[in-house]
Amino acid sequence: MxxxxxxxxxxxxxxxxxxxxxxxxxxxxxxxxxxxxxxxxxxxxxxxxxxxxxxxxxxxxxxxxxxxxxxxxxxxxxxxxxxxxxxxxxxxxxxxxxxxxxxxxxxxxxxxxxxxxxxxxxxxxxxxxxxxxxxxxxxxxxxxxxxxxxxxxxxxxxxxxxxxxxxxxxxxxxxxxxxxxxxxxxxxxxxxxxxxxxxKKAKNSQAELEREYSLRDHVILGRELDLFLTDPSVGAGLILWAPNGAIVRKLMEEFEYKLHLRHGYQPVVTPHLATSELFETSGHLSYYRENMYVFDHDGKTHVVKPMNCPFHILIFKRKKWSYKELPVRYFEFGTVYRYERAGTLHGLTRVRGLTQDDSHIFLRPDQIQEEIGRLLDLLRLMYSSYGINNYSFKLSLRDPNNQSKYIGSAELWEKAEKALEEALINHGIPFKKEYGEAAFYGPKIDIYLKDSLGREWQCGTIQLDFNLPERFNITYVDQDNKEKRVVIIHRAQIGSIERFLGILLEYYAGRLPLWLAPVQVALLPVDEHSEEQRSYALRMRDELINNGIRAEAMMEGRLQARVREARKIRIPLIVVIGEKELRTEEFEAQWIKYGVDEKGRYKPVEEKITVRGIRGLVEWIKEEVGRETHGIIK
Ligand SMILES: [Zn+2]
CATH class of the missing domain: 3.30.980.10 (Threonyl-trna Synthetase; Chain A, domain 2)
Incomplete structure (x- = not known):
């Protein structure tokens, strides 16, 4: 702006x-x-x-x-x-x-x-x-x-x-x-x-900015694009995903899942409930209880999980680990439930049920710096697939004047803080240091992304933890045959699917990248009454779908009205099928992408692409999706 x-x-x-x-x-x-x-x-x-x-x-x-x-x-x-x-x-x-x-x-x-x-x-x-x-x-x-x-x-x-x-x-x-x-x-x-x-001028420009905010409001866009809803009988802050939203969500999961497997992560799956014992050990019941759903059953207290960490730790603890086997990286789309006051709930960005792209990495203290470097690489790769290149980093450190409130030795803290800082410097990443902002259990890096209107959104986080390894007594056997304490990195790349999708919708004014659009191609016969054009559109749709492409044939009503509708629901590719196209088998598609004007306001960028036959269209889409996702989704 x-x-x-x-x-x-x-x-x-x-x-x-x-x-x-x-x-x-x-x-x-x-x-x-x-x-x-x-x-x-x-x-x-x-x-x-x-x-x-x-x-x-x-x-x-x-x-x-x-x-x-x-x-x-x-x-x-x-x-x-x-x-x-x-x-x-x-x-x-x-x-x-x-x-x-x-x-x-x-x-x-x-x-x-x-x-x-x-x-x-x-x-x-x-x-x-x-x-x-x-x-x-x-x-x-x-x-x-x-x-x-x-x-x-x-x-x-x-x-x-x-x-x-x-x-x-x-x-x-x-x-x-x-x-x-x-x-x-x-x-x-x-x-x-x-x-x-x-x-007066400042007032006017603020008013203009606010108009733009409201056009990008993800709650309104969510309704227009038919992505999600809530219902009072389910409860506030609990999202129902309609098919379009579920598709986007699944794509995000598929993409991250494949990406993580390639980068040395192993999947784990954990339940949504546990007895209170687990969260007593982790300490959550003492300092996080007001955000937890706690209930009694069979004479035992249970909780709906607010975090995935203790579950991943138990999976890690199932066997003895040698120093040679670390780091071990677990990954899960973990759905957690956290009580938030009703007044603070908003659309997808502040909810009570959320799915984190949650990882816990178990490693030796001497591995911290290298692992943070890997995490930063992975993060860059991932954000760029979402088309996001404008983000900033905050390094949260101890309060130097009040060291008693942190767990772990001063020596370990110094090492960890230095490791995080050096990893950021080595990656040429500018960051802001915030003293006193660290968690009591370790220093952390928070990632903020900035949209074209200058708004900042907190997304991912990389947190070092010296506390839970103590509480759960997790160790590895070192070179000298002695048992040593493991360090844990808690890490979410996008944070939660709900929040990140809400942010993406506002960031892109609803116009998601091609790989992520719920419907990728709209097929429009020029003449709604032409049997030939209609059946070709249907055949084309079926073939695209068989190739894993999300396509819709929009047949009823005037062509102009259908084009308008396809644009309104932000379908990135619009293919018109007329007599000429049927004769030559050469199709021109309108490719509409997200763009902004000089004031940061949403202004779609349009490009014309020409492809030969249905095959040509399939290949073009696959290539573009592969390019956007660094070959992870094809
Ligand atoms: Zn965690």
Whole structure:
């Protein structure tokens, strides 16, 4: 997506040092390397919203000194201002005044001041801002940024850069009631939901982006392409796959299954239920219970599996392993069930029943780096088959200041973290380090893919685990004949089929690659009444199907309407069968692929291909599918 021109601030680079500076101070920085931060950027939004929050809080105080500020936060596209009103209701007039005052404040040159914690607490006490007082008191910082207006003060707990806007646009969305600090036993605050933009232009371009999001909404596409549904009698977050969806799902499974066999993995299959004993050993029952479906039967507690790991470990444990036999790689499409709050469920991307492309690799500590390298190769190969080349990596490491909360020796952690990092570097993969983001049982790599609208989706994960090998006491016999502890890598390439397919649908605006399309070819007789053309279309369909190609003959109605329908349900190849084609046996197919315009909006790319006879069409499709899947599906 192209950035619009709303510059929020600049990053000034001098030597190795970077500093955020206001737009107004650009002149003072003369020759420094200046990089603009736009409203479209994540950082730009954060800085802008944070500044609007300051203006909103000061705006509240301009209108009513008696209202207490309860904090101001934001999400991706709205600002949330919390106010305690002593039972006054917030009416339209207050909101109108607030937006006006805030707009006025945004156009002024408000200053940011630094103030020490004790001084700030003193100021807040004098101003009777008892709620913000509590927030500051509990914050570990010794210094705070504040913005003042007319004796009132607004505290910034995020990065604060001075800004001013003459054309800012503010819009009131609605209001809701929230408990103070999310504590249900606590009192209620009024929360105002507000949208804000630095200019009318930014607002318009955001609106355009949102229109594009809605066109790509996988729930709507799922209905249009007849892929999946849910039903209240089954329950929320549990997907019913219609034939078209089941085909796509099966193709994803077939592809991954073959790919894994080629790369030294062995399939395993495990049950959906277990007694609670298994998940007590794994520790899930103590720290994951609220997400698990637990029930009693025959006087014993059972669980529906939330994870596949303990099952794979038991399979590994069935025999004694020598150091020479490792790594051992197990692979399963494991369907797991996890309780998620109803409010968080969404289409395929947030569900309660999901199928992971789950692997557990059992290996020696000295094999970690090489294995991670293999995993990264496999991942690249797989993502490129889905046509995805734009993804990024996050390396989650220990919190260096709080090492006691992690299991495993410091030495092992250091080795493992280094192994992950070196594997990424050796593969020339840029990544971001996140300290304190590791799981308690080991460091991990998370993979995010980015779509043409700039949205990021978390997909695969590669996690090292020193914990479960301890809990299940799994070992191998080393060269010196001593039993040593195995290391486990938990790994999902796409994450879950449900979520990944939801993401793919949005990524491609429903136009999946040829190998993955539920129907690959639409066969359209030009004249719906011509017996000759109709029977040829049927013969062609049958022959394509016999060759493992998914084809449909669309015969009824005007040709134009049928072409429109085939395009609407995103069939990639449209073959028209007319008199000329029957005579020459030469067919022209319209090949429609996913593409985007300069703004990242979905715009199909069309190509004409010419093939000789049905055989020619079969061969062309097989070759293209083989090319897309690196020869794995033919
Ligand atoms: Zn696992």
């Amino acid at each position: 192209v950035s619009n021109s709303d510059v929020i601030a600049y990053i000034a680079k001098k030597d190795e040092h970077e500093e955020l500076i206001p737009r107004t101070k650009v002149k003072e920085y003369g020759n420094t390397d200046l990089q603009p931060v736009f409203f479209d950027d994540e950082l730009g939004k954060r800085l802008f919203y944070s500044w609007v929050c300051r203006a909103l809080e000061l705006g509240v105080k301009r209108i009513s000194k008696s209202y207490l500020l309860g904090g101001c936060s934001w999400t991706l596209n709205e600002i949330r201002l919390d106010i305690y009103t002593f039972n006054d209701s917030i009416d339209d007039r207050f909101i109108k005044n607030l937006l006006e005052e805030t707009t006025r404040l945004l156009s002024q040159q408000l200053r940011v001041e630094k103030v020490g914690k004790n001084d700030l607490l003193q100021i807040l006490k004098e101003k009777s801002e008892v709620l913000i007082y509590e927030v500051v008191k509990d914050n570990d910082s010794r210094e705070f940024m504040i913005v003042k207006d007319d004796g009132n003060v607004s505290v910034c707990l995020d990065t604060c850069v001075e800004q001013s806007y003459n054309e800012a646009v503010l819009e009131y969305v609605n209001q809701s009631m929230v408990h103070w600090r999310g504590d249900e036993k606590s009192f209620l605050l009024t929360r105002l939901h507000i949208r804000a933009f630095p200019s």
